[in-house]
Amino acid sequence: MPVARLAFEGLSRRFDRLVVLDRVSGKVESGGLFAVRGPNGSGKSTLLRCLAGLLAPDRGRVVAVEDGRALANDERRRRVGLLAPDIAFYDELSVSENLELVARLRGLPPASGRAVAERLGLPAARPWRALSSGMRQRLRWAFAVLHRPRLLLLDEPFQNLDDDGERIARALLDEHLENGGLAVAASPVSLPLPRISGELRLDR
Amino acid sequence: MSSGWTAEAAAVFAKDWRAERRARHAVATLVLFAITTLVIASLALGPIGATPGERSDVASALLWILLLFAAAAGLPRVFVHEEESHTATVLRLAARPSAVFAGKLAWVASLLALLEAVATPLALALFDLPVASPGRLVLALGAGGAGLAAATTLLAAIVAQGRGATTLFAALAFPLLVPLAVLAVAATRAALGGGDAGGVLVQLFLYDSTIMVAGFLLFPVIWAP
Structure with missing residues (x-):
């Protein structure tokens, strides 16, 4: 049984009349990385904010499990490691x-x-x-x-980093996954990422 | 309350004071506002021609109007600034909502206490007022300041939520602040003039307790994403 697991099912989120996420699903387990790809405005950041517990989805659910125990929304928010450009x-x-x-x-x-x-x-x-x-x-x-954290949520993780910065960041990500952590990484471009166990493509 | 919770609240409090010490936004604005208002009022009203009783009535009301407006002027710094500068996300991810509320409440309360420490002696000097009961005056200022801090912090959290919050703020501010102002003015007047302030102080402490409990219950809902 994996030490940590994250699953999201049928997540939908709209802002007023604009549908940003429409019934998206995915899952990732310890040691794996879930890649989210899509152009600007396709809902990648919205998805990560829903997964972090910073935004409530209109529909669907997020289940985060650590050591066999499902985390409540508030607990998930405090336990995840979130990297986002607007922090x-x-x-x-x-x-x-x-x-x-x-x-x-x-x-x-x-x-x-x-x-x-x-x-x-x-x-x-x-x-x-x-x-x-x-x-x-x-x-x-x-x-x-x-x-x-067991769960690392990375929104455009290598944005603005120079070669040295990207090397260090990739090393941190590798160590996180090797130590049994899991990650969700979102990017508008196809980044070479380690240990991809699942992928979601979002359209605008 | 666990030691971890206390440490979180203390971290929020210390962070706000450290940032304030360097930026000097709130203290400079509030102290300047207090001094200007009191000097203008004393020049306009003057001690001449009024009895000490009349002067203590005017000074009590003026002091609390000043504190209410100062709190309202400093209100956006509490949470709106955190939302606008995107630092609120850091607090949401790392701290418990109740600890954030406690830290912010302590910061606002300490800021108001500082303002009271500047404005009260100045008001007493400018209006040439004797103090019949200094101990009760401290109690009145302390209890009134604590209630004002709790109400202000709660209202600031509502205002920071943006759209639709202004209506809610207007609807809540009046019933929250008017009873506080009435009680605080009465307690201060009694302390200055030597009247019996016991009953009013008890009501003020009850107000403080109620608003603080309401704040701790409501804040997690307001603060939630």
Whole structure:
């Protein structure tokens, strides 16, 4: 029996009269990666937000299981590691202070973000507002993996990263999958991704 | 409440103060607003020609009008800024809703306490007011400030939800804030003038308890995606 599993069935979501997701389904288990592909505006980010518990679907259901136990929506939201382009951090706080805040909120030692920040080559003392778009993406990676989640949801995971950043991010993803985690990765282009166990193509 | 929950709430509180210390948005705006309002009011009304009783009536009402408007002016910083700058997603993903509410409530309460600490002595000096019962004045300001902080935090969470929230805000603000203002003014007036404030203070504490319980019950629903 897999340690972790994520399944979604018949998910639909509309914004006013615009149907963004229409009865989409998929599943992924420990060690696997579920790839979501589709052009801009096809609903990839909406799907990931529904899977993270940040957006309630109009129809359908999401089932996340860890250690044989189904997670409630609130619990799922707090346990997933989500990387999304619209996640931002506090302008007035430095990289290390933002990660310290996240660590405290997640019940981790305040300094627990230091190792991942160093690995990602983040400038610890620089405030969020002074980070380049690539460094911001690296901080989003640090935020997503800081608490070692079983379920990693990646929306355009390598956006804005340079070669070095993408190499580190891919290494983090490989380690996550090797350690029994599972991932859902969404991208408008066909990215070479490891251990793809399922795929969903969305149309606009 | 677990230690983890307390640590989460403390982290939200500390984050807001750390950001405020660097940006100085709220404190500078609120203190400047308080000083300007009190100086203009004292120049317009003046202590001459009014009895101490009349002056304490005016000053109590003025002080609480000032605090209500200051709270309303600082209100968007509590949650709207988090939503607009997309940092709310970080809080939604990492913290329990009740801990977010507690942290924000503590931040607003501390901000109002700071404002009271600046505005009250200034109002007493400008209006040349004696204080009959300093202890009761502190209680009145504390209880009124706690109720105002809880009501403001809850209303701020509603306002931050965008469309349709303005109507709900207007419908809730009046019944939430008017009883508080009436009780807080009465308690402050009694503390300044030497009247019996016991009954009013009890009502104020009951108001605080009710609004805080309502806040902790309602906030997770308001905050939920």
